[in-house]
Amino acid sequence: MTPRNRSVSQCLTIFDEQKALAAAGGDTEVLREITGLFLVDLPSRLYELREAVRTGTPEQVARIAHGLRGSAAVFGSDPAVAATFELEHLAKQGDREAIPAAAGEVERLFQKLAQAVADRFVPGNSPQSQIQRPVASDKCAGEAPEFP
Helix, strand or coil, X not given: CCHHHHHHHHCCEEECHHHHHHHCCCCHHHHHHHHHHHHHHHHHHHHHHHHHHHHCCHHHHHHHHHHHHHHHHXXXXXXXXXXXXXXXXXXXXXXXXXXXXXXXXXXXXHHHHHHHHHHHHCCCCCCCCCCCCCEECCCCCCCCXXXX
């Protein structure tokens, strides 16, 4: 990810509940179930990514990044989608030097995404009954991203 792309992605929505709800067919209970599965599965998927970066092949990294990108898309996480796309691209190009930093960015964004969906859907975090606005990255709260 170029520095310009990275700064733009930092201002994009980490979790867009409207998009997530649409992905769940408009059913809040289905979205809660999807969220629960995501939160349970994510630690092992991130571990798998770290191990693939450390000991695996670029093809393994690309496969894992592709799967994570699908999860990010379900939650309307444009920054995580962009970061996983970039990681997948780097892995397919075999760019072993750039892969670790890109994988670190993916992990950072997925941790933020997990916190955002947990805050919304896990009892005791901060339950709310209405559909919420998209959750912006903490670096740019209230700012609109600029696109070239």
